[in-house]
Amino acid sequence: MxxxxxxxxxxxxxxxxxxxxxxxxxxxxxxxxxxxxxxxxxxxxxxxxxxxxxxxxxxxxxxxxxxxxxxxxxxxxxxxxxxxxxxxxxxxxxxxxxxxxxxxxxxxxxxxxARAELDAGALRGVDFALLITVGTGIGGAVVVDGHVVRGANGMAGEFGHVQVVPDGLPCECGLRGCWEQYCSGRALERVTRVALGSHLDGPEVAALARAGDPVALEAFATVGTWLGVGAAGLVSALDPERVVIGGGVSAVGDLLLEPARRALGGALQGTSHRDLPTLVPTRFGPxxxxxxxxxxxxxxx
Ligand SMILES: [Zn+2]
Structure with a gap:
């Protein structure tokens, strides 16, 4: 075995x-x-x-x-x-x-x-794809011609530290304005804390959002919008047919993915002249x- x-x-x-x-x-x-x-x-x-x-x-x-x-x-x-x-x-x-x-x-x-999703999940039969995991931070993988791209050092797909806001929020990596400062479990907690004035962890915000709480829904909409904006840059560079989203924050499904789809569509050029990639959850989750x-x-x- x-x-x-x-x-x-x-x-x-x-x-x-x-x-x-x-x-x-x-x-x-x-x-x-x-x-x-x-x-x-x-x-x-x-x-x-x-x-x-x-x-x-x-x-x-x-x-x-x-x-x-x-x-x-x-x-x-x-x-x-x-x-x-x-x-x-x-x-x-x-x-x-x-x-x-x-x-x-x-x-x-x-x-x-990405290998799991290619062999048996949301990327079966897909040749060009991105996998983005939204958890504590952001992880990622690039699929080209049906294979996971490793990069010169084996480090391709580290999307979390792409800068999306010049001089933005400081990141643990030492840079500022990294994507994962705006799109992650920590970002979700920060946005909620600012709105409520008290701290809730990611699963607590998710439970509130599922129950229809407007502050929690808005927090997921904000993080989801950043997901779509960041994904748009990657889609422009790599032209995938599918973007699969995993990680703990994505467990709320469309509460995160719908705002991401809207932002992705709004941040790409020539959207009426191209097939937009589908943005879907992973099959295997955590x-x-x-x-x-x-x-x-x-x-x-
Ligand atoms: Zn960083």
Missing amino acids: HVGVDVGGTKVLAVELTGAGADVAVARSAQVPMPGRTAADAEVEAAVARAVADVADGRPLAGVGVSAAGLVDREGRRVRFAAHLPWRDAPVRDRLAERIGVPVVLDNDANCA EAGAVGAALLAAAGD
């Missing part, structure tokens, strides 16, 4: 898949807390091994795929940098292979999510990274 593991800022999620092609589904999953970004590398790797062992439950393993929330080198050997994980230029693939005792493949989480990692491991690439 093959297991896919997604290593995110707060948790490690491992999955085993069943089925093939469009029928791929999660058969079994296990979750352990992420030790935190100040933990030792070995603690994170032990958490990965524990999640894998929980899913395998004593059955023989053939390989493991790892989806990491960070910059992964082009060869899929090392995590170069991860804002919410301790790994810095860490040879994660080989260390995990040694620890677990089977071959390991490693890729960036958004690239893994499990997309782990699913894609399992598919990568099973394909042996």
Whole structure:
């Protein structure tokens, strides 16, 4: 059996898949807390091994795929940098292979999510696409000719730090006006806090929006509009036929996607003379990274 593991800022999620092609589904999953970004590398790797062992439950393993929330080198050997994980230029693939005792493949989480959607989800049969994950920050992947584009350093698709507002809000990366300062879970919380004068977290704002609260709906409309404006720049550059939206903030569906579609249509040239890309949710949602990692491991690439 093959297991896919997604290593995110707060948790490690491992999955085993069943089925093939469009029928791929999660058969079994296990979750352990992420030790935190100040933990030792070995603690994170032990958490990965524990999640894998929980899913395998004593059955023989053939390989493991790892989806990491960070910059992964082009060869899929090392995590170069991860804002919410301790790994810095860490040879994660080989260390995990040694620890677990089977071959390991490693890729960036958004690239893994794109692989899942290409093989079995919202991007099946789509040759030119973008995947944008809106969570704590923004992650992304670029699909050209049916393949995930890796870039010269393996770092293509890091859309979150494209500047959308000159001299805008300061970003953790050290730049100002980055897209994820306006379109993310944190942006949603900030917009709501300004409107209400009190703090609510993302899931609380989502619950209010689903219940029809006008302030929460307006907050999603603001973040959704920024999603569409930023996506328009990427669509102008890459001309995809579909843009698939994942990440925790997108769990509210059309409350985010409808304002994004309107903004996208309003920020592209020649809209009456071109086919606008469809903007749709991911099929696998928060499990997309782990699913894609399992598919990568099973394909042996
Ligand atoms: Zn930034």
